[in-house]
Amino acid sequence: MPTPAAPAPSHGHSGAVDLRSDTVTRPTPAMYERMRQAPLGDDGLDGDPSAIALEEAVARHLGKEAGLFVPSCTMGNLLAVLVHAPRQAQVLLESTSHIYTAERGGATLSGTFYLGVAGVDGAMDMDLLADALSPGVHALKTGMVAMETSHNNAGGTVLPLVHMQAVHGMAAAQGIAVHLDGARLLNAAVAQAVPPATIACHADTVSLCLSKGLSAPVGAVLAGSRASIAKARQLRRMLGGAQRQTGIMAAAGLEAIETMVARLAEDHARARRLSDAVNRMAPALRASSPQTNIVQVEVGNTGHSADQWAQALRQADLWVRPWGPQRLRCVTHRHVQDADIDRAAQSFKAVLEQFQQAACPAYAGTGQRLP
Ligand SMILES: *Cc1c(COP(=O)(O)O)cnc(C)c1O
Numbered sequence: 479m480p481t482p483a484a485p486a487p488s489h490g491h492s493g494a495v496d497l498r499s500d501t502v503t504r505p506t507p508a509m510y511e512r513m514r515q516a517p518l519g520d521d522g523l524d525g526d527p528s529a530i531a532l533e534e535a536v537a538r539h540l541g542k543e544a545g546l547f548v549p550s551c552t553m554g555n556l557l558a559v560l561v562h563a564p565r566q567a568q569v570l571l572e573s574t575s576h577i578y579t580a581e582r583g584g585a586t587l588s589g590t591f592y593l594g595v596a597g598v599d600g601a602m603d604m605d606l607l608a609d610a611l612s613p614g615v616h617a618l619k620t621g622m623v624a625m626e627t628s629h630n631n632a633g634g635t636v637l638p639l640v641h642m643q644a645v646h647g648m649a650a651a652q653g654i655a656v657h658l659d660g661a662r663l664l665n666a667a668v669a670q671a672v673p674p675a676t677i678a679c680h681a682d683t684v685s686l687c688l689s690k691g692l693s694a695p696v697g698a699v700l701a702g703s704r705a706s707i708a709k710a711r712q713l714r715r716m717l718g719g720a721q722r723q724t725g726i727m728a729a730a731g732l733e734a735i736e737t738m739v740a741r742l743a744e745d746h747a748r749a750r751r752l753s754d755a756v757n758r759m760a761p762a763l764r765a766s767s768p769q770t771n772i773v774q775v776e777v778g779n780t781g782h783s784a785d786q787w788a789q790a791l792r793q794a795d796l797w798v799r800p801w802g803p804q805r806l807r808c809v810t811h812r813h814v815q816d817a818d819i820d821r822a823a824q825s826f827k828a829v830l831e832q833f834q835q836a837a838c839p840a841y842a843g844t845g846q847r848l849p
Contacts (some may be wrong), residue, residue, distance in 0.1 A: 494795040495818045495825070497752075500662075500745070500771060500811035503693040508737065509730040516729035520722050521547070522715070528725025532732045536699040539735060540663075540684050541675030544707035546714060547728055551661045551698035553719050554685030555624075556584040557710040558700060561683065562655040563621025565589035570610050571624040572597040574631040577659055591618055600629025601641045604648070611652060623649040626659040627666040627677065631801075634749070634772030634809075636666045642680035655706075656680070661687035661698070664735075665770040668742045682706065691742055691771060692734035693812055697727050741812070745771040748810040748819050755823035762830055771810045775826075778804035782833050790832065796825035 496502055505513075519526040533545035548554045555577050563569055566589060571578050573594030582592045595602040595610055602625075611620055625645055627637040642658075649656045658681035660666070667674040678684045683702035688694035700710055714720055749768040756765035756775055766774040775798075777787045784800035791798055791806075801807035808822070 494792070494797050495814065495822050496797045497808040497810065497814065497822060498797050498799050500691040500809050501689060503689075503691065503812050505695050505730050506693060506733070506737075509694065509733045512729040512733045513726050516725040518723045518725040521724040522720040522722055526723060526725040526728065528732065529728040532728040532735075533699060533701075535732060535735060536686060537701045539674050540660075540678040540686070540701045542678065542684065542701035543704045545699045545701040546707050546710050547724055547731070548685075548698050548700055548714060549696060549719055549721070550689075551659070551685050551687040552581050552584075553714070553717060554698045554700035555581055555657070555659055556588065556717070557713050557719075558624075558657040558683045558685065558702075559584065559588045559590055559622060560713045561702075561706050561709050562657060563588065563590045566618065567591075567621025568593050568610075568618040569622045569624065570595055570602075570607065570620055572600055572602045572626065572629075574600070574629075575624065575626045575659065576630050576661065577624055577626070579631060590621060593618075599635040600626060600632035601637055602645065604641075604644060607645065607648065611648065611654070620649075620652070620654050622655050622657055624657045624659055625681065626661075628662040628669070628770045628772075630661070630772070633766045633774045633807075634662070634665065634768055634770035636669050636769050639670070639672070639677065639680070642677065646680040655682045657682065658684040660684045662690060662770065664739050665691060665742050665746070668739065669746060669770050683710075688731040688734050691745055691811055692731075692738045694730040694734040695727065697731050699731070738812075742771070745810040745812070745814075748814060748816065749773050749808075751816065751819045752808060752810065752822060755819070756826055759826060759830055762834075763826065773808045773810075774801060775806040775808065776804060777806060780830065780833055781837060787829065790829040791825050794825035794828050796822050 516528040521529050529547045537545035568591045578594050585592050595606050628634045646656050685700050688697045749771045753765040753773045762780050764776040788800045798806045798808045
């Protein structure tokens with residue numbers, strides 16, 4: 479059977495620059511080849527050799543005893559809750575974390591209560607965390623504390639290792655497990671120039687997404703102690719996450735963690751390049767200073783909403799996502815080159831001029847810019 483040709487990089491339609499998410503990345507030709515050649519078994523029966531190889535490789539990377547291949551990072555995070563937290567326990571996590579803002583419907587399945595703890599740049603306030611952990615008469619017993627790095631909603635910020643250590647220590651002192659939503663853990667490791675295990679050691683279980691910047695088509699791995707992963711494996715079946723020839727997907731994941739990590743630094747550099755270019759349009763536009771591959775752009779000063787901006791940018795061949803009423807999110811990834819960043823900056827400039835001219839036609843053609 480011939481190897482299927484790798485589809486062209488995702489450049490939206492008609493060559494638009496697609497900064498909606500690093501999830502749009504396509505498998506590499508080497509991934510297709512590895513998928514085709516992967517030794518296969520039955521993961522729901524007696525095991526799939528390629529899935530087992532992936533689980534062991536990720537566990538080793540993260541300094542954990544065992545790993546579990548799961549269809550999505552969302553399922554990995556839910557399994558962590560089911561493993562650690564008994565019913566009627568509370569789960570503590572930073573109040574803009576992905577598990578809280580995007581996955582907390584899972585609480586209806588686990589019978590737990592998610593309590594958001596306010597934080598800065600994705601890091602929970604330690605005093606508020608201590609309060610939430612203190613077993614007052616009205617407080618629920620805490621079953622799990624979760625952290626997230628890099629932090630999606632905080633603009634790809636990386637948790638300081640001392641913070642992670644402090645959270646882990648505070649929870650461990652009460653015998654409470656810590657889970658790390660490390661969907662983009664490897665972006666954090668590259669940004670902090672430390673081995674992934676140096677980050678993962680501050681949590682009992684860790685989930686890692688293979689299908690974002692790492693470019694695998696699907697999947698995530700949950701890693702932790704042998705006992706917790708054995709429990710998660712049983713629970714995965716309950717959730718319908720036990721599949722069959724999973725080695726086809728796991729093979730792409732193996733290729734991803736072996737070959738796609740170092741290049742994440744390029745995505746981070748391009749995010750900075752975009753941020754710098756947009757900040758030359760200040761004060762109308764203001765871009766965050768990215769630590770990893772996510773740039774947030776504030777459009778509130780332009781008199782146009784994030785939705786209006788996203789639509790207008792789309793007309794100008796740049797795809798981004800509104801992230802709140804006055805904020806856009808741009809994510810760099812493998813299919814975005816330096817020239818694409820420069821085109822993206824041009825699109826921002828063109829839309830800004832278009833909005834300014836619409837607001838004040840007298841400025842049209844004068845080359846002057848409104849503040
Ligand atoms: C994307 C993401 C998830 C969910 O991952 P899926 O594989 O899409 O389910 C969880 N946490 C964070 C921080 C994410 O960015």
